[in-house]
Amino acid sequence: MxxxxxxxxxxxxxxxxxxxxxxxxxxxxxxxRSRLNSLCHAEVVWTPGETVVxxxxxxxxxxxxxxxxxxxxxxxxxxxxxxxxxxxxxLLDAGYxxxxxxxxxxxxxxxxxxxxxxAERARIKPPLYEFKQGKEGYVLGLExxxxxxxxxxxxxxxxxxxxxxxxxxxxxxxxxx
Amino acid sequence: xxxxxxxxxxYVEPIREAPPAPAEKGETKKRELVPA
Numbered sequence: 001m002x003x004x005x006x007x008x009x010x011x012x013x014x015x016x017x018x019x020x021x022x023x024x025x026x027x028x029x030x031x032x033r034s035r036l037n038s039l040c041h042a043e044v045v046w047t048p049g050e051t052v053v054x055x056x057x058x059x060x061x062x063x064x065x066x067x068x069x070x071x072x073x074x075x076x077x078x079x080x081x082x083x084x085x086x087x088x089x090x091l092l093d094a095g096y097x098x099x100x101x102x103x104x105x106x107x108x109x110x111x112x113x114x115x116x117x118x119a120e121r122a123r124i125k126p127p128l129y130e131f132k133q134g135k136e137g138y139v140l141g142l143e144x145x146x147x148x149x150x151x152x153x154x155x156x157x158x159x160x161x162x163x164x165x166x167x168x169x170x171x172x173x174x175x176x177x
Numbered sequence: 178x179x180x181x182x183x184x185x186x187x188y189v190e191p192i193r194e195a196p197p198a199p200a201e202k203g204e205t206k207k208r209e210l211v212p213a
Contacts, residue, residue: 008188009188010188010189010190011187011188011189012187012188012189012190013189013190014189014190015189015192016187016189039178040178051192051194073183073186080178080180081178081180082178082180091178105192106189107189107190107191107192108188108189108191109186109187109188110186110187110188110189111183111185111186112183112184112185112186112187113180113181113182113183113184114180114181114182114184115179115180115181116178116180116181117180118180118183119189121191121192123192
């Protein structure tokens with residue numbers, strides 16, 4: 001008897017695009033790769049070009065009958081993304097600290113929420129906007145090329161003025177091909 | 178990040194990963210025959 005296979009008909013054939021922020025760092029050992037850490041789950045590392053698959057941290061402690069697909073509306077699991085760049089920038093006002101912003105392509109099981117998304121799988125959609133510390137303070141870079149100075153030179157943090165950051169990113173976006 | 182309440186659940190076709198780059202031409206070049 002032939003094995004039963006479940007065919008899932010997709011609701012969308014193109015990935016959903018959202019915005020995210022990360023904390024970027026360079027590994028301390030060779031080959032000193034640049035990595036991106038999730039803001040809320042430091043154990044989740046994002047690498048440009050690679051797909052990240054969500055794992056529910058509660059699965060291991062749940063009874064078998066309570067285990068669920070990831071993400072689940074009944075849980076808070078999944079890879080998070082917001083709908084707009086403005087929403088990500090406003091995270092600064094909420095006290096989040098981050099050093100990179102970018103778009104992500106979301107696919108697999110996706111929960112569309114009021115302000116954003118929770119996805120099963122995600123991948124960074126270039127370009128990635130990264131802030132690096134330069135002579136004039138933090139600078140906004142586009143794929144390792146410095147574009148605009150946008151950060152506070154004196155404070156060891158991003159400029160709390162979200163509009164300055166937003167203006168800089170928008171000006172970089174206009175320069176994109 | 179606060180994404181709010183779930184509005185809808187969807188399934189999005191997975192992204193197909195790019196296939197590995199093809200082998201460069203010339204890798205199967207025949208050895209030239211030398212007349213005896």
